[in-house]
Amino acid sequence: MATLQISSSLFRSFFLTLCLFVIPSLSSDSDPLQDFCIGDLKASPSINGFPCKSAVSASDFFYSGLGGPLDTSNPNGVTVAPANVLTFPGLNTLGISMNNVELAPGGVNPPHLHPRATEVGTIIEGSVFVGFLTTNNTLFSKVLNAGEVFVIPRGLVHFQWNVGQVKARMITAFNSQLPGAVVLPSTLFGSNPEIPNAVLTRAFRTDVTTVQNLKSKFAG
Incomplete structure (x- = not known):
């Protein structure tokens, strides 16, 4: 019985160690299954890009x-x-x-x-x-x-x-x-909806007039 318990313990240790090596290898990118995939820009993009269009030239x-x-x-x-x-x-x-x-x-x-x-x-x-x-x-x-x-x-x-x-x-x-x-000037001062003036005046240690002047330059 003691021998059986030791063997079981060794097996569990071996199995857990094996998992540590195998699981990370499954997290890498898959090998490509095609030569190319010309994007169909008329379709909605997915996580990895656009669907492949059928007619290619x-x-x-x-x-x-x-x-x-x-x-x-x-x-x-x-x-x-x-x-x-x-x-x-x-x-x-x-x-x-x-x-x-x-x-x-x-x-x-x-x-x-x-x-x-x-x-x-x-x-x-x-x-x-x-x-x-x-x-x-x-x-x-x-x-x-x-x-x-x-x-x-x-x-x-x-x-x-x-x-x-x-x-x-x-x-x-x-x-x-x-x-x-992400272009910082236009992102910060030209966003839609706008970032509240109180946030920008505090962040840049300036006044509302300066912030509004900057926003006017990046509006639209």
């Missing part, structure tokens, strides 16, 4: 929307041409996307973050001051020139500023088909 795998020049005559002096699943459905379920970003002299891509992706970028033309902030408010920044590359960790606030005398251009890439962008 060669044009689904090519995209020409990253060309320029772009019109940067706006208050920030920056324009972004995206190649994500919404503009290039061939990226559906592939976990990648790109942007063409152009900045006028002095133009700023304002502080923003991408909640679903890490960003890597290459300066194509001009000189760009690139910076990002860590969660303990440390700023990492550098002026980059054509041919140099930067990386922004996922979810961290960052910005780009054209410090040159001519238009700057960069190509950025993301490990998400739709990385999303």
